[in-house]
Amino acid sequence: MSTATLERESATDRDPGPRRLLHGMTWLVWRQHRGALWTGLALVAALVVTAVLLRNGAVAHQAAHGITGCPLMGGPERCSSSLEAIEEYRGLYSTPLRLLLAGILALPFLGGLFVGAPLIARELEADTHRLVWAQGITRERWLLHKLALPMGALMAGTGVAAWFGSWALEGAGQATIGLYWYSPTAFVSTGPAVLGYAALGVALGAMAGTLTRRTLPAMVLTLGAMGAVTALLTTIRSHVVSPVVSFGRSVPQLREEDWVLVQPQAARADRTIFDAGPCYPADDFDACLAEHGASWEYSEHHPIAHMRDLQLAEGAICLGLAALAVTFVWLWMRRRAF
């Protein structure tokens, strides 16, 4: 195999020219993960194609049946008789769209599982960290490349997929399809939060690798940790940004896309919710409420204007957690003597 020799000889003869894109640690990381990279690219491409097909189909379907912009109930005059058409539309497009968004949400998990977890664990398993640490590069540089390149690639791929996901949802019409931005399926996979999740997947995977030193347990741990973080963030999501609180004499005007946290209901003057149950049998409901001093209306909601803030805040929380995990891996590496 003299090609390598020839290459080297000719390389020294020629003037060096621009540096190759793939050199040093970048080459090694690419060489180690090229299988995962191609798989990931294929996955993202499949999601993008699906998104384009879904959006085009949904837009055409809505236009053909005159239901563009129509919610299931209410809405403008032209939508009043389209209940059946919308239900048919939802029957056709709701499930594929949900699957698309779930697929996008799965990318950070898959990245964490199949790239993040083996990142350190496989090196420790095969002792190859010693091989690389004995070469002419610093361990800091090694870890930086090892973490940053897969993380960047996963964030880029997931970001592209999420952009197309949000584009598909927009074309399908949230109210018409009945899938809103704040639903657990859509919230992460159609906005910038997904970038934070992608970074967190790789970082948690690497951390799990340093803890377990074995690939398979690291994958299990990564999946568990990612699941726990997602469940936690889904629970606290609505409180990360203060919702709009409505308190007044009349029922507030809520829009179809608003994320209603507390439905408008009877409240007392001190903003405590009144349980209107005993009043239902009463002849005069309003009088009954007034009798109990509950003649106020209380509600909490996130208008769609809060969407970006909420998504960015959740992304920032994920990035913060990822930074903690990376710091942990960094300190582990500094302390480890082979």
Add this chain to the structure above:
Amino acid sequence: MITYQIERRSGVATYMQIVLQTKQALRLGVLVPGDKLPTAKEVVETAAINPHTVLKAYRELEREGLVELQPGRGTFVRRGLGSTDAASQAPLREELTAWLRKAEEAGLDAEDAAALFDACRAEVYATADSPSQAGPTHP
């Protein structure tokens, strides 16, 4: 070309084994003047021994005037080691045989005789073969 057979557990220093095997090859005519000795790299690759050992052996051979180190080219044989011709060996051989018979009569068995021979040889040839030359020279 000569290939050295190094016996690690023989008790003979490795460099001395190279010296002795080279001399043996010179006596047998395996090596003749003008021949090139293998390079240190070649020797250590086949014999799996320390390279300094080979250089030490070659320096010893050079000190005895048997080989010549030509920088950049290698180590070459300068002169052969003709064994003393058979004619001059014959009387020595007779004397030794006579001595061995005497030893046998005196009750020495083969091993006793060999031990005595070795002891005497060590005395006579002490300066040539002694490993003391390998000893340290401290400033």
Add this chain to the structure above:
Amino acid sequence: MYTEQFDPAAAGLVALEATGLGKRYRRGWALEECAFRLPAGRICGLVGPNGAGKSTLMSLATGVSGPSAGTLRVFGGDPRGGRARRQVGYLAQSKPLYPRLSVADTLRMGRELNGDSWDQGRAEAIVRGGDIPFHARAGSLSGGQRTRLALALCFGKRPRMLLLDEPMADLDPLVRHEMTGVLMAEAAESGTTVVMSTHTLPELEGVCDYLLVLAGGRVRLAGEADELAWAHSLVTGVLPAPGAASPLDGHTVVESTTSGRQFTAMVRRRGSLAPGPTWTVAEPSMEQLLLAYLRSPEASPLLTPSATPPAPTHLAAKDHAA
């Protein structure tokens, strides 16, 4: 401070120098008050029982960890610095390789991670010497081929010093011989200082010209192999009667054993020690010497002048000079 003209080593360069070197882990001191010196160009055996501190010393010398006390210098510099990292090669006992990388890609990794100092031709020549196909995956190679490829990576880096952790431990005798040959040939060609740890003592005979013996985290012996052997005698004979003159009088006994009327002793000579009527004196083999020291942890350490770091006072140096 050390200057080159006082160095007894021919080349005048020091590959490794430890002064007051200590390394403590949670479970205690792995190395303690180690002081020694390894002149450049040597092939040094690093010997000691398990847990003697060999691996700790290697990880300090490769700059992967830092000392808890004292200093260790590699060619005069901090092993954790960039210059030392380029100068020092290391091969772990498991001979790690990326199993899914081909032989050609493994060498490419060496080139990518070592930059301008990488010698592709030399690395390829070592691989070719073993008839290893370049397209084969590293994971499919035999033990000997793995070792050869790992050595090719080491020497391709063109290190001034190469640290090998039990390099021949898991090889069969034939492959062991072949790999030792490769190692010696490359060391001969490049003048690389080689430090190889081992606990198979016969492996060292004829291979190492320098010894560094550790036990219990401390240096027991350090210096030229033949000088160390030369400084000792193996005395065997009839046990002298109590009160009678013993051949060992005046010499330092490293280890002595008696069985019945016979005694055997490894002694560090002070002055001459001639064979007597009831005892014989022999020069010990490297293995006998090492075993004696490893079995006698209480014997005082011995460092030859070239292995003694230039500290203002050093007991071991005085001991040896006497």
